[in-house]
Every structure is written in structure tokens, then in C-alpha cells.
Amino acid sequence: MxxxxxxxxxxxxxxxxxxxxxxIPTFRDALSGLWERFDPAELATPQAFRHDPALVWGWYEWRRMKVLQAxxxxxxxxxxxxxxxxxxxxxxxxxxxxxxxxxxxxxxxxxxGSLHAPRCFACARPYVGLVDMPVEPEEGRRIEPPRCLHCHGKVRPGVVWFSEMxxxxxxxxxxxxxxxxxxxxxxxxxxxxxxxxxxxxxxxxxxxxxxxxxxxxxxxxxxxxxxxxxxxxxxxxxxxxxxxxxxxxxx
The missing domain is CATH 3.40.50.1220 (TPP-binding domain)
Structure with a gap:
């Protein structure tokens, strides 16, 4: 050309x-296990993380596992x-x-953003303690997010969620x-x-x-x-x- x-x-x-x-599954792909009950778009918002951080963090760790296996x-x-x-x-x-x-x-x-660049939900500082290869069950699970080493706030995925700039x-x-x-x-x-x-x-x-x-x-x-x-x-x-x-x- x-x-x-x-x-x-x-x-x-x-x-x-x-x-x-x-x-790597896209947002349009059919899901199974725990995630079958949820619309992925509903898990990709700040409001979802505030309401149920363990559910959202578990969803993104499942996605990150898929990436690391690919x-x-x-x-x-x-x-x-x-x-x-x-x-x-x-x-x-x-x-x-x-x-x-x-x-x-x-x-x-x-x-x-990136699944591999999480940050604190409260103070926005980067978090560097992710495990390289999480062992996540295929059916998914709820996981409490880690805590920020600076302010002890909850760590969120480093992606841009719906409604965010x-x-x-x-x-x-x-x-x-x-x-x-x-x-x-x-x-x-x-x-x-x-x-x-x-x-x-x-x-x-x-x-x-x-x-x-x-x-x-x-x-x-x-x-x-x-x-x-x-x-x-x-x-x-x-x-x-x-x-x-x-x-x-x-x-």
C-alpha cells in the first residue's frame, strides 16, 4: 500500500x-459463573465500586487473569x-x-487506562503490589481490594470507567x-x-x-x-x- x-x-x-x-473476552461476550448475573457495564462504574468493591475488584482480577494467560x-x-x-x-x-x-x-x-496500573480510589496514588499471576477460579469470585500504602484507601483498577473522563x-x-x-x-x-x-x-x-x-x-x-x-x-x-x-x- x-x-x-x-x-x-x-x-x-x-x-x-x-x-x-x-x-481475551470483550464486554460483548457471554459470561458464565458469578459474572453471568451481571452486565459488565454495570460493574465498570465508580458507583459500583462504592456499592460493592469486592465484587468489582473480583471482576477485574478475573479479567486481568485472562490477560496474563493470553x-x-x-x-x-x-x-x-x-x-x-x-x-x-x-x-x-x-x-x-x-x-x-x-x-x-x-x-x-x-x-x-490499564488493568496493570491500579491506583487508590481515595488519593489516586499508584499501587504496586499486584500479584503477577493471580490464581482465579474460572467461575469468578468476590475479592476484597487491597489497601493503599499511603492513606489506607481501597485500591481500584487503573481503567477508565463509564462516566469518567x-x-x-x-x-x-x-x-x-x-x-x-x-x-x-x-x-x-x-x-x-x-x-x-x-x-x-x-x-x-x-x-x-x-x-x-x-x-x-x-x-x-x-x-x-x-x-x-x-x-x-x-x-x-x-x-x-x-x-x-x-x-x-x-x-
């Missing part, structure tokens, strides 16, 4: 579809390879896992990258969760080519907007081969 090959700054913007290819997939690895091929790459993700980092990506912009500095950094890039790859995201959904539109508005890679087609609204339909783990390696290794003029 010529726009990728000639780009001086590429932004890669990833969503839940990339993590799902590593078998491995980066071909899409994560292709993004690392792309970073080696272009002058500048900014990686922005809506995912709260660390699979990009474990694949080898650096300086990842996590606009929705995205971190201002992080969002500003993501928006600046979108305005500056000349090619943006939007991968595995529905493009409806605001304000992060503005990122591809900002890139378009500032002259970039935007390529959507998704299992569902994305309606193109602009001549510089392209939709590729299929799994990211299959399409991204092909895209890289076409952009950087196929001979000029090859079919």
Missing part, C-alpha cells in the same frame, strides 16, 4: 478486536514490525491489557498524534466509543489516509478512507508484505 510505504508518521489505533484474537497474536507482532519499517509510529490503544507491550511495542498510549494528558497526546500523522490504521475498533472515536476523524481532517481493519465493514465517508474486512492477525502481515517487500508493480 503506497500510503503506508511513503508515510513519515503512522498512527496505529487499536480496539477490542485485536485483543479478542488472543482470546499471548500476543500476529496483529500485535505485525505492529512491532511496522514500527521498524517507518520513520515514526505512534500506537494508541483503547485496550486495557498489556499485549502490545509484551509483543515489543514501546510508549503505548492507553487512552482507557479520559486522562487529559493522554487524550491530548493521542489527538496530537492523529493530527500529525499521514497514515492511520484503525484496527479492531467499533469507532463508537467517545471521545477516542474522534481519533480517525482528526487524522482525516488533517490530510491523512485512514485504513480501517475490522471483521465488519466500515462505511467510508472520504476518498482517503479505506475499509479492509477480516481478522487483523491475517490482514496486517499481508499489508506489511505488500507495502515493504513486494516488488514494485507486483500484482
Amino acid at each position: 503506497a500510503s503506508l510505504q511513503s508515510a513519515s508518521h503512522v498512527v496505529v489505533f487499536t480496539g477490542a478486536g485485536v485483543s479478542a484474537e488472543s482470546d 499471548q500476543p497474536n500476529a496483529a500485535h507482532r505485525a505492529i512491532v514490525e511496522l514500527a521498524r519499517r517507518v520513520p515514526k509510529l505512534s500506537l494508541i490503544t483503547q485496550n486495557v491489557d498489556d499485549l502490545h507491550e509484551r509483543a515489543g511495542s514501546t510508549q503505548v498510549i492507553h487512552v482507557h 479520559l486522562p487529559e494528558t493522554t487524550l491530548r497526546q493521542a489527538f496530537a498524534a492523529a493530527r500529525d500523522c499521514d497514515c492511520l490504521l484503525s484496527i479492531g475498533t467499533s469507532g463508537v466509543v467517545q471521545p477516542a472515536a474522534q481519533i480517525p476523524h482528526l487524522a482525516l481532517e488533517h490530510g491523512a489516509t485512514v485504513v480501517h481493519i475490522n471483521r465488519q465493514p466500515v462505511a467510508s465517508q472520504h476518498a482517503r478512507e479505506i475499509s479492509l474486512v477480516g481478522p487483523a492477525g491475517e490482514l496486517l502481515p499481508v499489508l506489511l508484505r505488500q507495502a515493504f517487500t513486494d516488488p514494485v508493480g507486483a500484482e
Whole structure:
């Protein structure tokens, strides 16, 4: 793809579809055990944590266990390879896992926070006492959250919950990258969760080519907007081969 090959700054913007290819459950997946009785969206709020912190902390530890058991997939690895091929790459993700980092990506912009960066609910100081591999039953359980070492407040997951604002500095950094890039790859995201959904539109508005890679087609609204339909783990390696290794003029 010529726009990728000639780009001086590429932004890669990833969503839940990339993590799902590593078998990490999304909010839309059917749940079992304790979690079958709950809408995940109802557990992802400050109000839920205030009402039942053990339930919410248990839910997020179950999710974190799933992440720690998962491995980066071909899409994560292709993004690392792309970073080696272009002058500048900014990686922005809506995912709260660390699979990009474990694949080898650096300086990842996590606009929705991270499961691996908990903080105090009261004073917001980071908490560093998480166990690397929690042994959580598949059916889930309630777990009392740990206490802050500074103020003894309850520790909360380091993710952005519904009704919360995205971190201002992080969002500003993501928006600046979108305005500056000349090619943006939007991968595995529905493009409806605001304000992060503005990122591809900002890139378009500032002259970039935007390529959507998704299992569902994305309606193109602009001549510089392209939709590729299929799994990211299959399409991204092909895209890289076409952009950087196929001979000029090859079919």
C-alpha cells in the first residue's frame, strides 16, 4: 500500500478486536459463573465500586487473569514490525491489557487506562503490589481490594470507567498524534466509543489516509478512507508484505 510505504508518521489505533484474537473476552461476550448475573457495564462504574468493591475488584482480577494467560497474536507482532519499517509510529490503544507491550511495542498510549496500573480510589496514588499471576477460579469470585500504602484507601483498577473522563494528558497526546500523522490504521475498533472515536476523524481532517481493519465493514465517508474486512492477525502481515517487500508493480 503506497500510503503506508511513503508515510513519515503512522498512527496505529487499536480496539477490542485485536485483543479478542488472543482470546481475551470483550464486554460483548457471554459470561458464565458469578459474572453471568451481571452486565459488565454495570460493574465498570465508580458507583459500583462504592456499592460493592469486592465484587468489582473480583471482576477485574478475573479479567486481568485472562490477560496474563493470553499471548500476543500476529496483529500485535505485525505492529512491532511496522514500527521498524517507518520513520515514526505512534500506537494508541483503547485496550486495557498489556499485549502490545509484551509483543515489543514501546510508549503505548492507553487512552482507557490499564488493568496493570491500579491506583487508590481515595488519593489516586499508584499501587504496586499486584500479584503477577493471580490464581482465579474460572467461575469468578468476590475479592476484597487491597489497601493503599499511603492513606489506607481501597485500591481500584487503573481503567477508565463509564462516566469518567479520559486522562487529559493522554487524550491530548493521542489527538496530537492523529493530527500529525499521514497514515492511520484503525484496527479492531467499533469507532463508537467517545471521545477516542474522534481519533480517525482528526487524522482525516488533517490530510491523512485512514485504513480501517475490522471483521465488519466500515462505511467510508472520504476518498482517503479505506475499509479492509477480516481478522487483523491475517490482514496486517499481508499489508506489511505488500507495502515493504513486494516488488514494485507486483500484482
